[in-house]
Amino acid sequence: MNIQPVVRDAATSVFFDGTARGAFLLRRSRETGEVLAPSAVQDSVGNTDLEWVQASGCGRVVSWAFVPRPVGGSDAPVEVTIGVVELDEGPWWWTQLVDIDRGTLAAGLRVRAVFPKSGLAETDEYVPVFTPAQDE
Numbered sequence: 001m002n003i004q005p006v007v008r009d010a011a012t013s014v015f016f017d018g019t020a021r022g023a024f025l026l027r028r029s030r031e032t033g034e035v036l037a038p039s040a041v042q043d044s045v046g047n048t049d050l051e052w053v054q055a056s057g058c059g060r061v062v063s064w065a066f067v068p069r070p071v072g073g074s075d076a077p078v079e080v081t082i083g084v085v086e087l088d089e090g091p092w093w094w095t096q097l098v099d100i101d102r103g104t105l106a107a108g109l110r111v112r113a114v115f116p117k118s119g120l121a122e123t124d125e126y127v128p129v130f131t132p133a134q135d136e
Contacts, residue, residue, distance in 0.1 A: 005119030019126040024057040035089040057113035059087040
């Protein structure tokens, strides 16, 4: 798995506290109940009273691309699968898809989040990537 190191900042600290314990957190409007991406600061009608909620961490593949990515000084790039997952709660999430055979990758494929550490440094965070879901 080829993941670029990710480091938290003040805006992402709650989200990464969740990923460190294997939880995928989303925002929810206290006014409308609308579930939003973690980066949201307001809901679709402008309400800013948002709370953090734990999501299922599951969804379906919407789209994907195979992207060559250089690996630590090697001349041969590694192919990484980047995708868009529609989370069961509604928001779409840009992500890396892992452990998925090219021949089985299809729109609608059920996936679940796993949380590998994004690097070796103490400050590198656990990040959500998606892998095929077991039979549900």
